[in-house]
Amino acid sequence: MSEVILKIENLRVEFRGKELGQQVKLAVNGLNLAVRQGEVFGFLGPNGAGKTTTMNVLLGFVNATAGDAWLFGVNVREPIARQRIGYLPELTYYYKFLTAEEILRFYAKIFCIPKGEVERRIDAVLRLVELEHARKRQIKTYSKGMQQRVGLAQALINNPELLILDEPTSGLDPVGRMKVREIIQRLRNEGKTVFFSSHELGEVETVCDRVAILNHGELKAEGRVSDLLRQHQQNNLEQVFLKIIGYHDDSKSSGGNLQAA
């Protein structure tokens, strides 16, 4: 069995309101998770379930109230834990006054990639995301899809072992979504580990080895997609997801009421 490269134990994250008397918001509660090398892991949940907060803890943006998390056996609070990961945020924004090439060179410098290697890596990732033609243009002239692809390129510049993607296809057109899906498949074939959140459940079903479903900050289900389908006796992941988060289809009754009205 391959090694665990992402481990979360009893993670709890609370947010305190800045105003006096505001209640404490529990974003993640007692989360345990392990992702193994080479897996494509789907991290699912409705909006506000705690997916992005968990990712923020993994990336050191937010401190956990309790519990611990490790990347490659290094506590996530250590910056070196992020040396072998690539991260694509949900909304990709980069320094608009820089060109794609300059952004990639900047991040390559931070990863201490040897000078001789930098240009080769930049060429490779720009070819992968099909942005070679626009490499010398400033980001402010890019479309949303192109910016998302720059995001993917910067996430891949250090040839990461683990990719953390926060809703990588959100806001993209069908072609853009297909391209991102192809890239994830390609990375899986190269043996990379991908940990990503998405609301596109059809896409998750296609590309993921395992999924975890989060609701109200708690882990509700985890396992292989086929196992979850069997366990919950459903035909697709969307139905499993809706069942797990406790969604009831009231459309028939409301439809009737509308007709009556």
Place this chain on the structure above:
Amino acid sequence: MTTANPPAETCRLPEALARPAGASSWTNICAIAGVVIKEMYRRKDFYVLFVLTALITLVMGSVSIFNEQGIVRYLKEICLFLIWGSSLVIVITTTARQIPAERENRTLFPLLAKPVTRHQLILGKFLGCWLASGVALLIFYAFFGMVAGAREHHWPVLNYFQAITLHWFMLGIVCALTLLGSIVFAAPSSNTTITLVVTVGILLLGRHLNKVALRLSEPGQTVVYIFYYAIPHLEIFDVRDLIVHNWGLISWPIWAAGLAYAAVYAALFLSAACLRFRRQAVN
């Protein structure tokens, strides 16, 4: 969050990735500073201020009233005042927007997702803003020096050197103070206003605080004295008279002590900014 050991079955980060901490810190700080400098020369603010200051300096340089040579001193004083004002505006506005813009544009997230510490981010921003202000200062003084030298046929290079270095180190204190402000205040506009008021306040009133304290009764006297000894006395860096009146040089040990004084205050403000930013959630 506890600092428990990693679970036994987790794989380890390859040994090859354990980079020398000092070297990588410096690389990160320089990389971040490089982006700040690039941003500055790709924006228009600096050019607008430079062109305005250059125009006024040129006009002042060409003015001749009743062939009175003494008038040159007044013109020099006005031009240097302009340079001081422009440099303060450039350094405060550039520094104040650094961290808030990173948050607002969400560029902070991909950056902090890399092996970059928050201290490195703060130091990189400081270095970038300080170097950029140094470049601006050098251009301003070079232009002013040429115009003034052409009128007076006198080139006091060492006077200029002392004035520029002291001015630049004073801007270092202001830059660190503004960075600290940008961690405390969310809006760059409020930070800019507050830092500008504090800086101008210290420059104008800093040296008089002890006299004010003498006239007060307790506990007001102690409070004002604490302020007097705690604030960085930016006015000691104002050696414009060296250039205006072509006075003799400041003794070099005093000049060096001035630079050290600035370095200590800048380090104090930067440490406070790092401490404050260290545990701040950036979601």
